[in-house]
Amino acid sequence: MNLHKINQLVSKHCPEKEEVVTQLEAAMAVDSACPNVVVYGVYNSGKSSLLNSLTNHVTDEFFRTRDVPETRENKHFEYQGIRYIDTPGLDVNIQDTRAAKLGTVQADIILLVHRLSAGSLQQKDLEALASIGRTHARPENIFVVLTEAETADENQAVIAEITQQLQQVISPNITPFLVANPVFCKGMREEKPALVQFSGIPALQAQLQQTANQIAPELAAERAKKVQAMVEELQAAVAEQQTLLQARLAIEEAKEHQHKVVFVERVKAFQQALQTQLNDIESV
Ligand SMILES: Nc1nc2c(ncn2[C@@H]2O[C@H](COP(=O)(O)OP(=O)(O)OP(=O)(O)O)[C@@H](O)[C@H]2O)c(=O)[nH]1
Numbered sequence: 149m150n151l152h153k154i155n156q157l158v159s160k161h162c163p164e165k166e167e168v169v170t171q172l173e174a175a176m177a178v179d180s181a182c183p184n185v186v187v188y189g190v191y192n193s194g195k196s197s198l199l200n201s202l203t204n205h206v207t208d209e210f211f212r213t214r215d216v217p218e219t220r221e222n223k224h225f226e227y228q229g230i231r232y233i234d235t236p237g238l239d240v241n242i243q244d245t246r247a248a249k250l251g252t253v254q255a256d257i258i259l260l261v262h263r264l265s266a267g268s269l270q271q272k273d274l275e276a277l278a279s280i281g282r283t284h285a286r287p288e289n290i291f292v293v294l295t296e297a298e299t300a301d302e303n304q305a306v307i308a309e310i311t312q313q314l315q316q317v318i319s320p321n322i323t324p325f326l327v328a329n330p331v332f333c334k335g336m337r338e339e340k341p342a343l344v345q346f347s348g349i350p351a352l353q354a355q356l357q358q359t360a361n362q363i364a365p366e367l368a369a370e371r372a373k374k375v376q377a378m379v380e381e382l383q384a385a386v387a388e389q390q391t392l393l394q395a396r397l398a399i400e401e402a403k404e405h406q407h408k409v410v411f412v413e414r415v416k417a418f419q420q421a422l423q424t425q426l427n428d429i430e431s432v
């Protein structure tokens with residue numbers, strides 16, 4: 149079934165699923181030969197800074213960063229066989245959140261970014277994570293990155309709590325990556341390898357590279373599976389609505405039939421009564 153036909157059926161029978169059609173379009177539009185790594189998280193959590201670090205944009209940032217909501221659209225850069233995709237921060241406005249979600253649909257690997265100073269994960273973060281895990285990525289392809297790692301010492305309790313939350317929601321084996329973006333930039337600029345190591349960026353880069361290499365051979369098949377799952381979700385929704393519609397139609401037809409039966413019986417009774425009266429008159 150083609151996208152146009154699906155779109156028509158969904159608009160007609162289950163408009164509440166129109167967002168899934170948009171997500172399907174985004175998934176079908178994925179054209180990169182290499183794995184897509186997509187960042188996801190609330191605004192100001194350090195997503196764009198992280199991508200600048202991972203793509204070695206230290207002095208000339210490619211992904212714009214700022215202290216106020218900055219990223220408004222999904223933007224990408226390919227580096228060492230990985231396409232890094234930046235997304236707007238969640239919870240600023242509906243359009244940005246929608247664009248970020250569309251980004252996750254295109255992800256082969258998701259980097260969930262969270263600032264240590266924001267404390268442990270909130271219920272809505274956990275729900276978003278669980279939903280991403282269910283629909284868009286295998287648990288081993290979800291990386292959680294905690295920025296502001298330079299404050300890790302005083303945030304041990306928060307790190308432990310977040311780790312526990314992630315293990316409950318994503319997988320018992322997951323541990324977050326700790327990253328300090330300004331420390332990475334300083335280390336690179338001043339050629340101080342100890343700072344670069346401390347920033348956590350090389351460790352994350354290595355793990356991403358390993359996962360990207362692992363998933364590369366099955367990339368096309370996995371993407372096709374995701375598209376297929378969305379098509380099936382929409383087909384099931386349309387079929388459910390059609391079944392409901394048919395059931396309603398059958399009830400209406402049965403009601404109409406019943407009305408007809410009652411009407412015919414009444415007419416017959418009336419005819420009979422009339423005939424009786426005529427007979428009475430004739431017999432007078
Ligand atoms: N201390 C510290 N600051 C960081 C770190 N990472 C990012 N920042 C700062 O946090 C602020 C926001 O960073 P961005 O990278 O623009 O955050 P973002 O998540 O892309 O923000 P939006 O695009 O608005 O969603 C900037 O001032 C960064 O310099 C970090 O690891 N440590």
Ligand SMILES: [Mg+2]
Nearest residue numbers: 195196218219
């Ligand atoms: Mg940004």
